[in-house]
Amino acid sequence: MQFVFNLPHLLRLKATTQPWEALVTGADQTRMIKCADAWGYDMVAVPEHFVIPTDHVELSGPHYLQSTVAQAYLAGATDRIRLNSCITVLPLQHPIVLAKTLATADWMSSGRMMVTFGVGWLKREFDLLGVPFHQRGRIADEYLAAIVELWTNDAPSFQGAYVSFDDVIFEPKPIQKPHLPIWIGGDADAALRRAARYASGWWSFLTxxxxxxxxxxxxxxxxxxxxxxxxxxxxxxxxxxxxxHVVRDDPDARPGMGATEMVDRLNWLAEQGVTVSSVPLPPVSGVQEYLDYAQWVIEEIKPQVK
Structure with missing residues (x-):
């Protein structure tokens, strides 16, 4: 099983975030991701929102990065770890621009970029950006097809309801072939059908x-x-x-579980078909204590997981 490194202060969800994380700086994150890279973590994933309405801040928190920018920065600070998102809100971004930013980052990172696309759920964020919320699934499907066309065709051409292009050249192409890995986030049937058509991975949330x-x-x-x-x-x-982002009490998801319980739970998830996982941030007091724990997880827990 592959392990995702939970990089603190990529967001501040009430359900999962501890108080010390809000003090973590970009410089701290750079040091932490270098450690994760050296220790053998497989992936880091960056959440994304552009704006949070004030009535959602208590649960969702105010702090989110633009996923592709953050992935590209983290790629430049590392040598081998793969850079994913969780998630990139696809309908809120122009597909030509997004295809270019992801391809650029993949090219410059020697083929370590990934992306997890979702259709979004926060209606007011769509309203503020002028994107029709109830058309977001159709927009996402069209944008995905257009992005793949740009990444894979030497003479890309696309005609759609939301985006069209012809007689253009698009370079650089992604280093990875046929293109960088696309995952889909979400749990509805429409998201899973989208994953079947376009993706090489699924990021479950509410399942x-x-x-x-x-x-x-x-x-x-x-x-x-x-x-x-x-x-x-x-x-x-x-x-x-x-x-x-409501807070749920799940005894099988609590932070700080013991080694045997953690290994048993991860192996059970592997039996369900899970190939990539992560462990919750434990109740620690700061960056160094968390790094000590993260090193213990990769050295002692991961080798015992299928």
Missing amino acids: PPDKIAERVEFIKSQPTYNGRHFDVMHGLGTNRVGEG
């Missing part, structure tokens, strides 16, 4: 862990799934966050 296997089977049963390798991400702490 109960005991339902993951049947949802993966749903993805692989779609006529657009062609048997390609397919990753499934579910972190140990995922189910502490409910819809709308």
Whole structure:
């Protein structure tokens, strides 16, 4: 199983964040990601929102980065770890610009970029950016097709309701072929059908862990799934966050669980089809204590997981 490094202060969710994380700086994050890279963590993933309405701040927190910019910076600070997002809100961004930023970062990082696309859920964020919220699924499907066209065709051409282009050249192409890995985040049937068509991975959020296997089977049963390798991400702490970022009490997702319990839980997730996971930030007091814990996880826990 691959392990995601939980980089503190990428967001400040009430359900998962500890007070000390709000004091973590960009310089601290740079030091931490260099450690994670050296220790053998497989991936780091960056959340994204552009604006948070004030009535959502208590649960969602105010602090989010632009995912692709942060991924590119973290790529420049590391040598081998892969850079993902969780998630990039696809309908809120122009697909030509987004395709260019992701391809640029993949090219400059020697092929270490990934992206997890989602359609978003925060209606007022869409309203503020002038994007029709109830069309976001259709927009995302079209944008995905346009991005893949730009990444894979030497003479890209696309005609759609939301974006069109022809007689253009698009370079650099991503280093990775046919393109950098696309994952899909979300739990609705529409998201899973989108994953079957376009993606090589699924990031589950609200799906109960005991339902993951049947949802993966749903993805692989779609006529657009062609048997390609397919990753499934579910972190140990995922189910502490409910819809709308509400706080949920899940004894199987609590931070600071013991080694045996953690290994057993991760191996159980592997049996459900999970190939990528992470452990919750433990109740520690600061950066160095967290780094000590993160090193223990990668050296002592990961080797015992399937």
